[in-house]
Amino acid sequence: MTSNFERTPLALPNGESKVLLHSCCAPCSGEVMEAMVASGIDFTIFFYNPNIHPRKEYDLRKDENIRFAETFGVPFIDADYDRDNWFARAKGMENEPERGVRCTMCFDMRFERTALYAHEHGFPVITSSLGISRWKNMDQINDCGRRAASRYSGLTYWEYNWRKAGGSARMIEISKRENFYQQEYCGCAYSLRDTNRHRIATHREPIKLGVMYYGTERDDAAK
Numbered sequence: 001m002t003s004n005f006e007r008t009p010l011a012l013p014n015g016e017s018k019v020l021l022h023s024c025c026a027p028c029s030g031e032v033m034e035a036m037v038a039s040g041i042d043f044t045i046f047f048y049n050p051n052i053h054p055r056k057e058y059d060l061r062k063d064e065n066i067r068f069a070e071t072f073g074v075p076f077i078d079a080d081y082d083r084d085n086w087f088a089r090a091k092g093m094e095n096e097p098e099r100g101v102r103c104t105m106c107f108d109m110r111f112e113r114t115a116l117y118a119h120e121h122g123f124p125v126i127t128s129s130l131g132i133s134r135w136k137n138m139d140q141i142n143d144c145g146r147r148a149a150s151r152y153s154g155l156t157y158w159e160y161n162w163r164k165a166g167g168s169a170r171m172i173e174i175s176k177r178e179n180f181y182q183q184e185y186c187g188c189a190y191s192l193r194d195t196n197r198h199r200i201a202t203h204r205e206p207i208k209l210g211v212m213y214y215g216t217e218r219d220d221a222a223k
């Protein structure tokens with residue numbers, strides 16, 4: 001089932017016909033996927049998110065994304081979970097705030113692998129669901145996407161603003177309709193640590209993995 005919203009058809013840059021979509025999770029990519037399906041765009045999902053910690057959370061997010069991709073018959077590339085490399089690159093940035101240099105490294109790492117896969121497998125365009133979240137800095141993400149694409153001649157980063165024209169609201173609508181798993185922190189061990197510190201300081205329970213789903217009573221009560 002897709003959204004009833006009447007969409008303006010999207011077009012890929014340079015008149016290209018296929019794109020490699022880096023996806024961070026089902027809630028963020030749901031609207032992006034539905035928009036591409038509605039526009040008849042040929043796309044493949046690339047799931048490369050070695051930042052997600054711990055493994056249980058990684059599997060929850062990935063499995064939700066696979067489930068939704070299967071409903072559309074969209075190809076899903078399950079890339080490495082090379083978290084040791086992620087932790088090595090994050091060394092010295094453990095206490096950086098969200099949206100800081102650790103996040104630039106994290107976006108760079110994910111886009112670099114996406115661009116490499118696109119280059120090796122004949123995708124002329126890459127994009128990502130990362131920017132749809134209002135918690136993220138879109139300029140920071142777009143800088144990383146452009147930087148990664150510029151490594152290969154003929155590869156373009158599609159800088160589409162997925163939040164506009166009601167995209168952010170539809171992201172939530174689709175997540176509730178599909179009862180997606182609702183992650184409660186950005187993804188890495190440090191964002192989990194910092195979110196829990198904030199919760200404890202504000203007299204809230206620490207995060208319990210695998211509990212929150214969009215459209216459930218607890219989700220509705222939390223709004």
Ligand code: SF4
Nearest residue numbers: 103106186187188191
């Ligand atoms: S807070 Fe999010 S974007 Fe930043 S390093 Fe952690 S997982 Fe990556």
